[in-house]
Amino acid sequence: MLTQTQTRFRETPAHHVSAVVRAAGVGSQMLFGCPELTGAAMAFERNAEVYGESETADYVYKVVSGAVRTYRVLSDGRRQISGFHLPGDVFGIEFGEEHSCSAEAITDSNILVVRRSLVFKVAERNSDVARQLWSLTATELRRSQQHALLLIKSAQERLAAFLLEMAARLPVKSAVELPMSRQDIADHLGLTIETVSRTLTQLAGSSVIELVASRRIVLRNRTTLSELNS
Amino acid sequence: MLTQTQTRFRETPAHHVSAVVRAAGVGSQMLFGCPELTGAAMAFERNAEVYGESETADYVYKVVSGAVRTYRVLSDGRRQISGFHLPGDVFGIEFGEEHSCSAEAITDSNILVVRRSLVFKVAERNSDVARQLWSLTATELRRSQQHALLLIKSAQERLAAFLLEMAARLPVKSAVELPMSRQDIADHLGLTIETVSRTLTQLAGSSVIELVASRRIVLRNRTTLSELNS
DNA sequence: CGTCTTCTTGAGCCACTTCAAGGTAAGTGG
DNA sequence: CCACTTACCTTGAAGTGGCTCAAGAAGACG
Numbered sequence: 370m371l372t373q374t375q376t377r378f379r380e381t382p383a384h385h386v387s388a389v390v391r392a393a394g395v396g397s398q399m400l401f402g403c404p405e406l407t408g409a410a411m412a413f414e415r416n417a418e419v420y421g422e423s424e425t426a427d428y429v430y431k432v433v434s435g436a437v438r439t440y441r442v443l444s445d446g447r448r449q450i451s452g453f454h455l456p457g458d459v460f461g462i463e464f465g466e467e468h469s470c471s472a473e474a475i476t477d478s479n480i481l482v483v484r485r486s487l488v489f490k491v492a493e494r495n496s497d498v499a500r501q502l503w504s505l506t507a508t509e510l511r512r513s514q515q516h517a518l519l520l521i522k523s524a525q526e527r528l529a530a531f532l533l534e535m536a537a538r539l540p541v542k543s544a545v546e547l548p549m550s551r552q553d554i555a556d557h558l559g560l561t562i563e564t565v566s567r568t569l570t571q572l573a574g575s576s577v578i579e580l581v582a583s584r585r586i587v588l589r590n591r592t593t594l595s596e597l598n599s
Numbered sequence: 600m601l602t603q604t605q606t607r608f609r610e611t612p613a614h615h616v617s618a619v620v621r622a623a624g625v626g627s628q629m630l631f632g633c634p635e636l637t638g639a640a641m642a643f644e645r646n647a648e649v650y651g652e653s654e655t656a657d658y659v660y661k662v663v664s665g666a667v668r669t670y671r672v673l674s675d676g677r678r679q680i681s682g683f684h685l686p687g688d689v690f691g692i693e694f695g696e697e698h699s700c701s702a703e704a705i706t707d708s709n710i711l712v713v714r715r716s717l718v719f720k721v722a723e724r725n726s727d728v729a730r731q732l733w734s735l736t737a738t739e740l741r742r743s744q745q746h747a748l749l750l751i752k753s754a755q756e757r758l759a760a761f762l763l764e765m766a767a768r769l770p771v772k773s774a775v776e777l778p779m780s781r782q783d784i785a786d787h788l789g790l791t792i793e794t795v796s797r798t799l800t801q802l803a804g805s806s807v808i809e810l811v812a813s814r815r816i817v818l819r820n821r822t823t824l825s826e827l828n829s
Numbered sequence: 830c831g832t833c834t835t836c837t838t839g840a841g842c843c844a845c846t847t848c849a850a851g852g853t854a855a856g857t858g859g
Numbered sequence: 860c861c862a863c864t865t866a867c868c869t870t871g872a873a874g875t876g877g878c879t880c881a882a883g884a885a886g887a888c889g
């Protein structure tokens with residue numbers, strides 16, 4: 370009906386084998402500050418699938434380096450990226466048995482992995498871990514609600530919110546270094562790639578931001594961005 | 600910037616005293632199937648505030664009868680209704696100390712109330728209750744993600760999804776009996792009241808639905824609605 | 830039977846989409 | 860080191876779905 374839109378996914382990228390995953394030589398780390406829940410490090414190539422929607426959720430994940438997108442695709446190919454996961458973020462936690470989104474590495478990424486059943490077993494005894502599980506779900510809920518709120522705003526407002534969020538979550542540098550493409554941004558913000566590009570150009574025109582390179586953006590005027598963010 | 604929009608709330612309705620709440624004579628009931636967590640019944644009038652955004656979350660709520668909307672208002676007055684809560688639904692659970700949304704009764708409603716501190720105390724010992732807390736948050740997360748996905752669709756698709764959801768959640772009758780106004784629907788779906796009205800008329804025109812009365816809608820052709828729902 | 834609220838309908842407009850090039854950057858093989 | 864390729868990004872011109880503004884109809888209530 371509506372033609373408005375986002376990428377239309379037809380086929381999946383070449384490497385969708387869900388574990389291209391040459392086991393990384395790297396050591397391992399804890400997921401919940403709990404020595405029992407020590408994750409195995411895995412490496413995912415750019416665009417490699419971490420898991421698919423409605424696959425059984427066997428693992429819980431934590432980004433060590435790189436970036437991950439979680440998304441859903443509608444029957445007609447429109448894609449919505451529900452969230453971006455950056456170093457330090459835990460993702461893939463489910464209460465139910467299967468994943469509600471698909472997940473892919475945006476860039477080459479290192480990800481810690483722990484068996485979900487193990488996490489649950491520990492959570493049964495260790496109420497602190499149980500609490501963390503709930504906490505993580507609650508945090509994601511807030512993000513999701515914030516995201517929904519974003520989707521009723523104008524293109525400028527969406528981009529302003531997006532840039533401020535990324536600036537806050539990415540390592541602090543003089544410029545924001547975006548790991549994702551314009552298409553990813555568009556599919557996250559519910560816009561087309563053209564509108565994203567045009568709006569950024571426009572913000573640069575009023576020198577609210579500076580486009581050093583397409584994925585290197587300096588926030589020149591955060592006040593204006595915050596005002597746009599309502 | 601964008602004028603696109605929803606209601607612009609300027610002032611609040613008359614009765615915003617947060618507890619117009621003549622304690623209902625009705626008995627009490629359990630919130631989590633746990634006798635320790637027995638709620639006190641309270642009655643809220645139509646449009647009465649149950650709690651406000653960023654108020655401290657002292658209670659957890661369960662709808663007995665009536666209906667509740669949870670919403671957020673942007674600085675310029677645009678409102679987004681994040682969810683409708685119908686009889687049987689628990690709402691107002693927060694991991695953090697304050698509410699992330701405001702809540703209002705849509706119609707005169709009876710609502711069970713339990714102190715949050717009590718729920719938490721019980722959850723510490725009773726892992727089943729702890730699990731339910733997580734479960735409820737997880738369910739709400741799924742709803743929120745589904746809601747975000749809805750917001751990238753066309754007006755027809757949004758209405759189709761909305762009607763099917765309401766049909767599924769409301770008591771089964773020949774017609775769907777909506778408790779909420781067109782404005783509420785608009786603010787939930789990210790549309791204007793005019794678009795909601797026009798789209799319903801249009802769906803009735805193609806006899807996918809029948810508008811028995813403005814808030815009494817018969818779903819004549821669920822297949823078509825489901826197809827619209829992607 | 831007026832008054833108020835809610836809902837519907839119409840006409841014009843605008844932000845964002847669509848379609849269509851063109852430009853830039855990064856990688857690859859010679 | 861440079862031609863070639865491919866992926867990504869930007870820009871322009873035209874179309875359109877949903878918004879705005881405006882008015883009227885239908886209920887609900889005292």
